[in-house]
Amino acid sequence: MSSSTNDTALQIYTTGLRNQHAVENQAIELLSRQVDRLENYPEMEARMRQHIQESQAQAHRLEELLASLDTSHSFLKDAALSLAGNMAAMMHTVAPDEVVKNSFANYAFEHFEIASYKSLLVLADAVGRGSDQSALQQSLGEEEEMAKWIDSHLADTTRRFLQRSAAGVKAGV
Numbered sequence: 001m002s003s004s005t006n007d008t009a010l011q012i013y014t015t016g017l018r019n020q021h022a023v024e025n026q027a028i029e030l031l032s033r034q035v036d037r038l039e040n041y042p043e044m045e046a047r048m049r050q051h052i053q054e055s056q057a058q059a060h061r062l063e064e065l066l067a068s069l070d071t072s073h074s075f076l077k078d079a080a081l082s083l084a085g086n087m088a089a090m091m092h093t094v095a096p097d098e099v100v101k102n103s104f105a106n107y108a109f110e111h112f113e114i115a116s117y118k119s120l121l122v123l124a125d126a127v128g129r130g131s132d133q134s135a136l137q138q139s140l141g142e143e144e145e146m147a148k149w150i151d152s153h154l155a156d157t158t159r160r161f162l163q164r165s166a167a168g169v170k171a172g173v
């Protein structure tokens with residue numbers, strides 16, 4: 001690659017890391033908002049609390065990758081955070097069936113993160129930062145596990161919501 005192509009690639013990679021850092025912070029915030037309302041879904045609460053901790057570690061990994069890049073480049077000052085706001089709009093915190101709708105949103109959110117980390121892995125390779133890949137791979141694996149968990153519990157969550165609705169109890173959470 002020419003040096004200007006290199007600069008462009010590094011800029012794209014760096015922006016991707018910063019965006020994902022914003023997404024992790026958003027994930028922590030959104031999950032934290034949900035966990036306190038899951039007293040009737042204790043398994044989900046426990047899994048989500050685990051993923052909050054994982055997301056904090058993921059954010060920290062991204063901070064370390066960003067810190068190891070040459071921050072003297074002016075483009076590092078750019079932060080594209082609007083994306084995180086869009087993700088937040090997917091959450092349904094007031095609907096009576098919030099636990100079900102939040103499952104949809106969390107499932108989508110995890111897949112957004114999976115796609116982001118897969119893309120970052122390619123970019124890391126393209127800019128010659130193969131040493132970044134194990135950190136990115138670790139986070140990717142955690143997102144995949146979380147997505148799998150949501151997927152495998154969607155049927156149970158829906159049934160539990162139905163049972164609670166039919167019993168006339170506060171069904172959503």
Ligand SMILES: [Fe+2]
Pocket residue numbers: 024027054055058113143
């Ligand atoms: Fe994450």
